[in-house]
Amino acid sequence: MLFFFLGLFSITQATEELYDYPIIGIDLGTTYSSVCIFRDDKVEIIPNEYGFKSTPTVVAFNGTFLIGEEAKEQGIINPQNTFYDIKRLTGRTYLDPNVNRVKKGLPFTIMQENDKICIKVSQPRNKSNKIFNIDYIQAKVLTKLKNIASSYLGVPVKNAVISIPIGFNDIQKQATIDIAEIAGLKVVRLISEPNAAVIAYGRDYVTEKTNIFVFDFGGGTLDIAATIVTKQKFEEIDNSSEMNLGGEDFDFNVVKYLVDQIYNSTGMNLTDHKKANQALKIEAQKAKETLSSQEIAHIRISNLIEGYDFQYNLTREKFEEVNQDLFDRVISTINSTFIVSETQIEDIDEVILVGGSSRIPKVQEIVEKRFVHSKIIKDRIQDELVCIGAAILANSLTKQLEKQYRFVEIKRTAISYGVETDKEDMNIIIPRLSRYPLVLSRFYTTIEDYQTGISINIFQGESEFTEYNEKIGNFKLSGIQKATKGVPEIEITFALNQNGMLTATAFDLNTKSSSQLAIQIKNKKRLTQEDIDNLRKENEQEEKLDREKIQTISKLKKYHMQFLNDIKKSKYKYALGESQLYEIKEILNTSSKWLEDNRYKLQTTTQDFQNELQNLKNSLDKILNRQQLRDSNQDL
Ligand SMILES: Nc1ncnc2c1ncn2[C@@H]1O[C@H](COP(=O)(O)OP(=O)(O)OP(=O)(O)O)[C@@H](O)[C@H]1O
Ligand SMILES: [Mg+2]
Known part of the structure; x- marks a missing residue:
C-alpha cells in the first residue's frame, strides 16, 4: 500500500569505531x-x-x-x-x-x-x-x-x-x-x-x-x-x-573491430570463437597500451585459429576512431x-x-x-x-596507532535515497551529495481510510520515477493507527553510516509501532548470512587444498631446478659418469615438460603431481643406488 509525504526531518552524526592493528x-x-x-x-x-x-x-x-x-x-x-x-x-x-x-x-x-x-x-x-x-x-x-x-x-x-x-x-x-x-x-x-x-x-x-x-x-x-x-x-x-x-571497453571495441577486419578480409566470422576472442583481447589490450606511447601497434597472432596467422597494424588514429563513443x-x-x-x-x-x-x-x-x-x-x-x-x-x-596521520574526511553521497510514494514517484529523503554519516527523517501518512499497514519500498537513483531507479530494499510497517486517510503520522528515518550505507526505520508516532530495515540484511537477491558462512568455510577448505597443490608443484619444480646442483655438492660429485648424468638430465627434462603441460590442466589433480614427484624420485634414486652399488662392489 502506498503513502505520501507530509513534512520533514532532523540531522545527526555518527561516531567512529576503532579496530586492532594491522x-x-x-x-x-x-x-x-x-x-x-x-x-x-x-x-x-x-x-x-x-x-x-x-x-x-x-x-x-x-x-x-x-x-x-x-x-x-x-x-x-x-x-x-x-x-x-x-x-x-x-x-x-x-x-x-x-x-x-x-x-x-x-x-x-x-x-x-x-x-x-x-x-x-x-x-x-x-x-x-x-x-x-x-x-x-x-x-x-x-x-x-x-x-x-x-x-x-x-x-x-x-x-x-x-x-x-x-x-x-x-x-x-x-x-x-x-x-x-x-x-x-x-x-x-x-x-x-x-x-x-x-x-x-x-x-x-x-x-x-x-x-x-x-x-x-x-x-x-x-x-x-x-x-x-x-x-x-x-x-x-x-x-x-x-x-x-573503463579500459576493458576499449579492448572490447578493438576486438570487435579486429573481428570485423578478419571477416572482411577472409570471410571467417570469429564472433563466437572463444579462444580466438581471448587471444584478440589480450593483444588488443597490449596494442592499446602501446598506442599510449607510440603511433602504431603491430598485432601479430600466429595460429589465431587453426592454420591462420593474424597480423594487423593498428594506428592511434584508428584506435581513437573505433573508441569515439567512449x-x-x-x-x-x-x-x-x-x-x-x-x-x-x-x-x-x-x-x-x-x-x-x-x-x-x-x-x-x-x-x-x-x-x-x-x-x-x-x-x-x-x-x-x-x-x-x-x-x-x-x-x-x-586502536594501537603507530604514528597517526590524522585527517578529517568530509564525504558526500553519490546517489540519492528515497521511498516510493503514491503513483510510483520517488520521494527523496537523502539527496545526492549529502554529507555523511547522517540521519534524516521525513513524515508520511496513509492514502486509504483505515489502512493498518504499509509496505515501504526503498530506492536509490536520481529519477523522479522509481521505475528508473534501483530498488535496494523493502520493509513493512504494521500496527498503524486505524484512522481515515491522512491522519496517521509515520516517521521514516534513513541513517547513513560511515560507509554511506543505509538503515531505514519506520515509526508510527501515535501507536508507537516501529519497523526497521538494514538494507543489507533483507535484500532477497543477496546472499544470506548462512550462505556467507557456508562459502567462507568452503573457501577455507579450498585454501588448504590449493596450498597442498601449490606446495606439491613447487616441490616438483624445486627438484627439476636443484637436483643437478645438489648432486654436484654431494658424495656423488665424482662418482657419476657422463652417461648417468645424461640419463638424469633426460629424466628431469621429461618431468619438466610434463609439469609444463599439466601445470594448468583442468584434469591434473594434486595426486597426479604427487605421483609425478614420487616417480621422479624413484627413477633418480634408482640411478644413484645403481651407482652406489657399483661403487661398493668396487670397494670390495
Ligand atoms: N599505458 C596505458 N595505456 C592505456 N591503457 C593502459 C595503460 N596502462 C594500463 N592501461 C589500462 O588500464 C586498465 C587498468 O587500470 P587500473 O589498474 O587503474 O584499473 P583497475 O583499478 O583494475 O580498475 P577499476 O579501478 O576500474 O576497478 C587496463 O584496462 C589497462 O589496459
Ligand atoms: Mg582502480
Missing part, C-alpha cells in the same frame, strides 16, 4: 588489485609472490583455483575457465541490462541460480558441471591479497579498508563486504576510489588548501571527484561515476560533475590523473582541454595511489 588497505580493481599497510610511519605496498606491486584480478579453476598472475598467464589456453571482469557484476542481478552487456564479451559462462549470478564450469574429467557464485570467485582474489599481507607481516590479517567505485549502490557495497567476509576479512571501512587517491596525494604533495579534481579511469569504471584538500582535511565537493566505462562518455561524465556544485571548472587548481586508462593520450587531451586553468598532474601518479590512500585511512582507524 588493518590492510585493499584496492580491489576490475583488472588489477593491490594491498598496502601503514608501518613505521609510511605506507608499504606489499609485493605479491612474484615481487609485483599489483596482482591481476583474475581467477581460474582447473580442479583447484589459480589466482592472480598464474590465473592470468594460463588464460589463453583455458579461456572458458578463466574469470575476470567480475567486479562489473558485483551486487547486480542477472537480469540487469549491464550484466547482459558484460556477459556477451566474456569467454566463460555466466548463468543464474537462485536469483544470483554464477559461473558455470564444465569438468570433462568427471563429466559434470561446477557452479560458482561470482562473490565466491571475487573472494578468491581477496583471499590471495589477505594471504600476501599475512605472510609479509608475519601475523594473520583480519581487518581491511577496501576501496570501491563512487557509483556503487548499497547492494554493491554490501556485496563487497560479503565477499570480504567469505575471504575471512572484516571490512572496517569502505572508501571511494578517488577519495582514497586524494588522501594519498594530499599527504605527500599538498602544502596548502588546494582544489583537486581526481580523475580515476581504471579498467572497469571512471570515477571522478572534486575535492578541497589540505594536509589534514579533505572535503568532497562533488562526484560522478560511469560504472561501465571518449564522448568521458566528456559527459566530467561535465556532469559541475552541474549542481558551487565549485566550477575554473576553481580547480590541480587535476590528478589516476588509473591505467588515464594514460590514453586522447583521454589526457580531453582533460587538458576541459581544465585549461588547472595544473594537470600526470607524472607523479603511482598506480597504487588508491591502495595507499586506503592504507592511510586504515591506519587512522586502528
Whole structure:
C-alpha cells in the first residue's frame, strides 16, 4: 500500500569505531588489485609472490583455483575457465541490462541460480558441471591479497579498508563486504576510489588548501571527484561515476573491430570463437597500451585459429576512431560533475590523473582541454595511489596507532535515497551529495481510510520515477493507527553510516509501532548470512587444498631446478659418469615438460603431481643406488 509525504526531518552524526592493528588497505580493481599497510610511519605496498606491486584480478579453476598472475598467464589456453571482469557484476542481478552487456564479451559462462549470478564450469574429467557464485570467485582474489599481507607481516590479517567505485549502490557495497567476509576479512571501512587517491596525494604533495579534481579511469569504471584538500582535511565537493566505462571497453571495441577486419578480409566470422576472442583481447589490450606511447601497434597472432596467422597494424588514429563513443562518455561524465556544485571548472587548481586508462593520450587531451586553468598532474601518479590512500585511512582507524596521520574526511553521497510514494514517484529523503554519516527523517501518512499497514519500498537513483531507479530494499510497517486517510503520522528515518550505507526505520508516532530495515540484511537477491558462512568455510577448505597443490608443484619444480646442483655438492660429485648424468638430465627434462603441460590442466589433480614427484624420485634414486652399488662392489 502506498503513502505520501507530509513534512520533514532532523540531522545527526555518527561516531567512529576503532579496530586492532594491522588493518590492510585493499584496492580491489576490475583488472588489477593491490594491498598496502601503514608501518613505521609510511605506507608499504606489499609485493605479491612474484615481487609485483599489483596482482591481476583474475581467477581460474582447473580442479583447484589459480589466482592472480598464474590465473592470468594460463588464460589463453583455458579461456572458458578463466574469470575476470567480475567486479562489473558485483551486487547486480542477472537480469540487469549491464550484466547482459558484460556477459556477451566474456569467454566463460555466466548463468543464474537462485536469483544470483554464477559461473558455470564444465569438468570433462568427471563429466559434470561446477557452479560458482561470482562473490565466491571475487573472494578468491581477496583471499590471495589477505594471504600476501599475512605472510609479509608475519601475523594473520583480519581487518581491511577496501576501496570501491563512487557509483556503487548499497547492494554493491554490501556485496563487497560479503565477499570480504567469505575471504575471512572484516571490512572496517569502505572508501571511494578517488577519495582514497586524494588522501594519498594530499599527504605527500599538498602544502596548502588546494582544489583537486581526481580523475580515476581504471579498467572497469571512471570515477571522478572534486575535492578541497589540505594536509589534514579533505572535503568532497562533488562526484560522478560511469560504472561501465573503463579500459576493458576499449579492448572490447578493438576486438570487435579486429573481428570485423578478419571477416572482411577472409570471410571467417570469429564472433563466437572463444579462444580466438581471448587471444584478440589480450593483444588488443597490449596494442592499446602501446598506442599510449607510440603511433602504431603491430598485432601479430600466429595460429589465431587453426592454420591462420593474424597480423594487423593498428594506428592511434584508428584506435581513437573505433573508441569515439567512449571518449564522448568521458566528456559527459566530467561535465556532469559541475552541474549542481558551487565549485566550477575554473576553481580547480590541480587535476590528478589516476588509473591505467588515464594514460590514453586522447583521454589526457580531453582533460587538458576541459581544465585549461588547472595544473594537470600526470607524472607523479603511482598506480597504487588508491591502495595507499586506503592504507592511510586504515591506519587512522586502528586502536594501537603507530604514528597517526590524522585527517578529517568530509564525504558526500553519490546517489540519492528515497521511498516510493503514491503513483510510483520517488520521494527523496537523502539527496545526492549529502554529507555523511547522517540521519534524516521525513513524515508520511496513509492514502486509504483505515489502512493498518504499509509496505515501504526503498530506492536509490536520481529519477523522479522509481521505475528508473534501483530498488535496494523493502520493509513493512504494521500496527498503524486505524484512522481515515491522512491522519496517521509515520516517521521514516534513513541513517547513513560511515560507509554511506543505509538503515531505514519506520515509526508510527501515535501507536508507537516501529519497523526497521538494514538494507543489507533483507535484500532477497543477496546472499544470506548462512550462505556467507557456508562459502567462507568452503573457501577455507579450498585454501588448504590449493596450498597442498601449490606446495606439491613447487616441490616438483624445486627438484627439476636443484637436483643437478645438489648432486654436484654431494658424495656423488665424482662418482657419476657422463652417461648417468645424461640419463638424469633426460629424466628431469621429461618431468619438466610434463609439469609444463599439466601445470594448468583442468584434469591434473594434486595426486597426479604427487605421483609425478614420487616417480621422479624413484627413477633418480634408482640411478644413484645403481651407482652406489657399483661403487661398493668396487670397494670390495
Ligand atoms: N599505458 C596505458 N595505456 C592505456 N591503457 C593502459 C595503460 N596502462 C594500463 N592501461 C589500462 O588500464 C586498465 C587498468 O587500470 P587500473 O589498474 O587503474 O584499473 P583497475 O583499478 O583494475 O580498475 P577499476 O579501478 O576500474 O576497478 C587496463 O584496462 C589497462 O589496459
Ligand atoms: Mg582502480
